[in-house]
Amino acid sequence: MMRQRLVAGNWKMFGNSARNQLLLEGLASQVATIGKLSCAVCVPFPYLYQARSVLAGSGVGWGAQNVSQQPKGAFTGEVSVSMLADFGCRYVIVGHSERRKLFHEDDQLVAAKAKAVLEQKMTPIVCIGESLDERERGVTEGVVSRQLGCVIKEIGIDGLLRSVVAYEPVWAIGTGKTATPEQAQRVHAYLRKLMSEQDAGVARHVTMLYGGSVKAANAAALFAMEDIDGGLIGGASLDLNEFMSICKAAVR
């Protein structure tokens, strides 16, 4: 069974026009050499225009890191799904742990955002994952099943076919502490089992990424695991060579 494989970069709040230009041009020119893999970058809002211009026709996808769940209105500082769709975004990250933690986004809000993104025919990259405290208390499965369950309730099990699920243990994000391939695989397999209880066909086809301190040196071992279909890459996506190596490691 071939699932779509994907490596997506999350630039977080980094970048400037000059540096982005080099990175995007490098991606656009090198990505053609890596065969059948989807590759994308999720950039800060002010640089969406630059991503669209430089990546046009390159095969590298692009999108945003967040969006409002509201369709429109008096929400100063927010950006709507219809604006992102109008602009041509393909991907939108929703529920990143930094947004859950620092901006108090709860499961309900994340699920509403995923639904809004799908309604505009874009692809939500839905992030879920347990904190260190939750892992140490042995409640990882309960946490990720609650987070995923909330999204499924909102978008339906079929909605997952048009989404990407990113398992990102919070303790591994930006910390240099990667989950071992076996630790990550165990959670991915658990999530796929949960999905298959509702629809085995959907479970087989959903693209599931691992995220958390992925770099060129550990990517191949993670991506070799049966239920890991690629990665969501933070820090390492800001370095062209590192990101390209990670992309190559995801090709099967």
Ligand code: PEP
């Ligand atoms: C992320 O931002 O989603 C992420 C996984 O970050 P990092 O790769 O830097 O741990």
